[in-house]
Amino acid sequence: MIRFEDVSVTYDGAAEPTVRGIDFEVPEGELVLLAGPSGVGKSTVLGAVAGLVPHFTGGTLRGRVTVAGRDTRTHKPRDLADVVGTVGQDPLSHFVTDTVEDELAYGMESLGLAPDVMRRRVEETLDLLGLAALRDRPIATLSGGQQQRVAIGSVLTPHPSVLVLDEPTSALDPAAAEEVLAVLQRLVHDLGTTVLMAEHRLERVIQYADQCVLLPGPGEPPVLGTPAEVMAVSPVYPPVVALGRLAHWSPLPLTVRDARRRATDLRQQLEAQETIALKGRGELRDQPHTARTRTDSEPPTPVGELRALSVTRARIQALHDITLTITPGETIALMGRNGAGKSTLLNSLVGLVTPSSGTVRLGEATPHRTAPKDLVRKVGLVPQEPRDLLYTETVGAECTAADEDAGAAPGTCRALVSELLPGVTDDQHPRDLSEGQRLALALAVVLTARPPLLLLDEPTRGLDYAAKARLVIVLHGLAAEGHAIVLATHDVELAAEIADRVVLLADGEVIADGPTADIVVSSPSFAPQVTKILAPQHWLTVSQVRAALRHAPHSRADS
CATH class of the missing domain: 3.40.50.300 (P-loop containing nucleotide triphosphate hydrolases)
Structure with a gap:
């Protein structure tokens, strides 16, 4: 054909x-x-x-x-x-x-x-x-x-x-x-x-x-x-294949069902290590969020707060009575079906949406009443459509403009682009980049100002697994420095890899809010592949399993 x-x-x-x-x-x-x-x-x-x-x-x-x-x-x-x-x-x-x-x-x-x-x-x-x-x-x-x-x-x-x-x-x-x-x-x-x-x-x-x-x-x-x-x-390759490669399974499984049939020995090897994982996901992460470790008993000052927020747009109630506190160093995944209100919540935090009732605060600032030049140093949003942020003729010009807008040292944005997009040159036009490459460029532009609160709307749309891994490393580093991150995503694998907390929305309301493992493990729709394969154990990612096997008595998982 x-x-x-x-x-x-x-x-x-x-x-x-x-x-x-x-x-x-x-x-x-x-x-x-x-x-x-x-x-x-x-x-x-x-x-x-x-x-x-x-x-x-x-x-x-x-x-x-x-x-x-x-x-x-x-x-x-x-x-x-x-x-x-x-x-x-x-x-x-x-x-x-x-x-x-x-x-x-x-x-x-x-x-x-x-x-x-x-x-x-x-x-x-x-x-x-x-x-x-x-x-x-x-x-x-x-x-x-x-x-x-x-x-x-x-x-x-x-x-x-x-x-x-x-x-x-x-x-x-x-x-x-x-x-x-x-x-x-x-x-x-x-x-x-x-x-x-x-x-x-x-x-x-x-x-x-x-x-x-x-x-x-x-x-x-x-x-x-x-x-x-x-x-x-x-x-x-997807997580199910990554797990099969780690466990030396041949032929490689392509479905959760196939992998579950092969995973008996792997579960046995991981059983003793599950206690470590349940004590704290950070112990099994490649890059723990050290910024959240505090020696005093004082709770951190929130970088963002929503109080009884409701938003009505075009006679449709997009959000209803949302109360949410965002603290430094915290990574929150907003999840839920299409149209649940995730993007509206992000837009409320960055001042693009005016509340119908309730309040939104970024420290002492009210986003929709704050001038953009002042807001850029408090919060940054990478939207679903990255071209909305890109307006110059070349990647190099975008980087120069981002440095100037943020008051950052020359080369700051370019260094971020090199980290997220190796191989992209200064003379390329943003429209000639792939969708994923444009998204990574927009992320670099926003990160140049190092806002204490970073918002990302579907940040892995168009990204391959290697680019996603680079993004995870960057976001882990930002969280470790104390930046708060809120991302709206349908990518359950990303949420499992990076989020400390999941807020689940449905029809504009919060229906669940808690640690990532507690929320996604109990959800057939939002559980990552590794969780489904290794249930009833509570593993979320291949990187967790790899770290656990390094401490297990036997590091090979043939079945």
């Missing part, structure tokens, strides 16, 4: 091709996963299927890409619209109407489908993706995850034979991600739809793939094989 024949793509002004030697086939009715580190060209490969590369992006495409027999060099995106449905990393750039129902119908209108067919397909898609309650909502009022589902739905309604998806679950909560992947499975298995998908959160999708195509590095040829074959050699 999709055929790449020795394809390379070189963008205008680039010295080297972004991708080269791309040569593989996606058979009809299969789900093929495109994997690899950030910035290796996955989005470029996907764009070539829909004709966006090179017709929309520019540059030079060599070789041949065919979809259902149509050569994308001679067929522009509009000539492929009846065959290929595409959802990019940024759903906002995808929308052309104002409301959910209109957006679902738009693609079919463009193809001239009959009104009765359109009505039936809209209803089917609303039900498939859990969007029925949102049908009349303006798209601008939806959460990022809800917008993601609408974008996916809008390409499903025309019933394309090929779906091209770039990070389709990146903004979805765990339950919504499972729903979307279940829909894709039905399309593949029951309707013979062909799906080519790129996704960094491999723990969510690897078990659904028929084949995996790995792009190992910039300009390197792809590695093809079954998911198990590719994960054995891949530089990016």
Whole structure:
């Protein structure tokens, strides 16, 4: 159905091709996963299927890409619209109407489908993706995850034979991600739809793939094989594979179920060490949060407080009676389904939202009444859309501007960029970076001012595992220095790795607030893979298990 024949793509002004030697086939009715580190060209490969590369992006495409027999060099995106449905990393750039129902119908209108067919397909898609309650909502009022589902739905309604998806679950909560992947499975298995998908959160999708195509590095040829074959050699792999590598399991498990069957001996080795873990997660962390150790009995002065906060936006109550205290050196994960109010809470802390009732305080400051130049030294927000913070022509100019705005020493922001994004040069334009790279650049810009309170909205969206590990190290270091961190995330693995405390939201209210292990271990939706594999023991991450095995009598865990 999709055929790449020795394809390379070189963008205008680039010295080297972004991708080269791309040569593989996606058979009809299969789900093929495109994997690899950030910035290796996955989005470029996907764009070539829909004709966006090179017709929309520019540059030079060599070789041949065919979809259902149509050569994308001679067929522009509009000539492929009846065959290929595409959802990019940024759903906002995808929308052309104002409301959910209109957006679902738009693609079919463009193809001239009959009104009765359109009505039936809209209803089917609303039900498939859990969007029925949102049908009349303006798209601008939806959460990022809800917008993601609408974008996916809008390409499903025309019933394309090929779906091209770039990070389709990146903004979805765990339950919504499972729903979307279940829909894709039905399309593949029951309707013979062909799906080519790129996704960094491999723990969510690897078990659904028929084949995996790995792009190992910039300009390197792809590695093809079954998911198990590719994960054995891949530089990016999910926690279940990381645990299998640590325990020397062969073949490597791809699902929690497979790993649980193999984990009996590993559980026995870890049993004596669990007591240590329960005494304090920090003892098993690679980098404990030393800033929270106090020699006096005085409680620390909060860096942020919410008292009975309620927020109503567009006649929708986004938050209701939220009371929350944030202390120095504390890392809090805000979790909950899409639309629960996580982003609104962060926006309230940074002054972008005015409370309907209740109060928000950052020390003596009230965020929505404080001038931005003063607020930047109290709180910093990295939003879901990092481009909102990036406005210059090059990475180097962004760094210079960030140093000046924060009153920091020249080179401060650049050093952070080098730590988070090795290999990114000063002359690159932010728009030429991948979504994950832009996010890391925005994080560096915000961190330059070293605010005592750092807010991050879906900070791992678009990040591969290596980039996520670098982010974790940076955030651990900031917490150790006394910075408070609040992150809204659907990434349960990140929360397990970094959060001391989880605040669970539902319909704008706090339904749980406590230590990470207490909250996530008891939640089927928000438990990380390691927890599910090693239950009833309370392990959260592979790094915890690795640290425990170093102290165990036997360091090998063969089964």
